[in-house]
Amino acid sequence: MIYTVTFNPSLDYVMHVEDLMTHSINKSHKEEVYPGGKGINVSIVLHTLRIPNKAFGFVAGFSGKEIERSLSKLGVHHDFITLDNGFSRINVKLKAKGETDINGSGPQITPSDLRELFEKLNELKEGDYLVLAGSIPPNVPHDIYQTIIKELSSKNIFVIVDATKELLLNVLPYKPFLIKPNQEELGELFGVTLHTKEEVIAYGKKLLEKGAQNVLISRGSEGALLLTNDGQILDGTIPDGKLVSSVGAGDSMIAGFIAGYIKSHSFDTALKLSLATGSATAYSSWLATPDQIDDLLL
Numbered sequence: 001m002i003y004t005v006t007f008n009p010s011l012d013y014v015m016h017v018e019d020l021m022t023h024s025i026n027k028s029h030k031e032e033v034y035p036g037g038k039g040i041n042v043s044i045v046l047h048t049l050r051i052p053n054k055a056f057g058f059v060a061g062f063s064g065k066e067i068e069r070s071l072s073k074l075g076v077h078h079d080f081i082t083l084d085n086g087f088s089r090i091n092v093k094l095k096a097k098g099e100t101d102i103n104g105s106g107p108q109i110t111p112s113d114l115r116e117l118f119e120k121l122n123e124l125k126e127g128d129y130l131v132l133a134g135s136i137p138p139n140v141p142h143d144i145y146q147t148i149i150k151e152l153s154s155k156n157i158f159v160i161v162d163a164t165k166e167l168l169l170n171v172l173p174y175k176p177f178l179i180k181p182n183q184e185e186l187g188e189l190f191g192v193t194l195h196t197k198e199e200v201i202a203y204g205k206k207l208l209e210k211g212a213q214n215v216l217i218s219r220g221s222e223g224a225l226l227l228t229n230d231g232q233i234l235d236g237t238i239p240d241g242k243l244v245s246s247v248g249a250g251d252s253m254i255a256g257f258i259a260g261y262i263k264s265h266s267f268d269t270a271l272k273l274s275l276a277t278g279s280a281t282a283y284s285s286w287l288a289t290p291d292q293i294d295d296l297l298l
């Protein structure tokens with residue numbers, strides 16, 4: 001079974017504007033609302049790929065209710081903890097000539113809410129997959145992903161982490177099965193800007209040295225590099241297509257990778273499905289559909 005955890009779910013409010021101007025009133029000509037948050041996106045795309053999974057996390061207020069309602073409508077299993085105060089984020093995604101995101105900070109999670117999550121995580125069994133993805137609200141300790149992995153360490157679980165900065169660095173000594181920084185985030189971890197493939201590989205290797213078992217580095221339109229614990233460096237390119245919205249493309253890659261790996265235990269197959277799924281999302285207005293993924297499988 002696969003579980004995802006989203007500490008900071010969102011409703012993604014997508015607005016389409018011709019020319020985005022600051023210090024001015026912009027008019028949107030199309031609006032859409034989707035359930036979001038990185039772990040939730042992974043769960044939705046796993047569901048699309050017919051991989052059974054359950055989404056854990058925290059929701060609050062009217063927006064939290066809408067996140068739950070829309071996931072239930074899609075048939076995605078979820079078991080969220082409802083927070084007493086505030087409301088789940090409404091993240092604004094502005095589509096103009098480029099893409100601009102304004103993400104909220106999220107509602108407060110109390111120590112007793114955290115304990116409830118740990119109780120739910122007791123459900124995990126040996127061989128399960130756990131995806132910890134996305135940012136955490138400001139009052140949650142920055143070692144929370146590390147604490148979760150430590151707590152589950154006796155269970156032999158495949159842990160996948162998609163996070164930035166210390167939230168990611170803190171988990172590396174606990175040997176997560178997979179981490180997925182994008183190229184920019186990889187550079188940020190070491191205080192550098194990466195330009196060439198060689199530089200990306202060199203810094204990706206540093207994450208293997210720090211403990212990650214496998215490192216998937218997404219590179220937007222340049223595809224992705226996979227560095228594995230058995231010394232492979234796989235370079236994946238993306239199929240042709242027109243970028244529509246990259247929101248959730250990285251999360252779709254993770255879902256595709258897990259689905260491919262579970263079915264084949266081959267890193268090569270996992271990377272191919274990962275890229276097809278990520279691109280299918282990038283080439284559509286929301287997350288990938290089964291037909292779009294099939295069409296893009298090279």
Ligand SMILES: Nc1ncnc2c1ncn2[C@@H]1O[C@H](COP(=O)(O)OP(=O)(O)OP(=O)(O)O)[C@@H](O)[C@H]1O
Nearest residue numbers: 182218219220221223246248249250251278279282
């Ligand atoms: N401009 C693009 N053109 C084609 N494919 C893209 C583009 N941007 C992203 N993708 C696809 O999505 C995957 C993930 O992209 P990216 O490196 O932007 O991840 P990310 O930053 O984690 O994404 P996000 O946070 O937006 O979900 C890429 O490997 C590729 O398959």
Ligand SMILES: O=P(O)(O)OC[C@@]1(O)O[C@H](CO)[C@@H](O)[C@@H]1O
Nearest residue numbers: 010036037038091134135247248
């Ligand atoms: O604040 P985080 O958790 O880093 O990112 C949140 C978010 O931008 O990530 C998803 C796309 O990856 C969106 O659905 C959501 O709005």
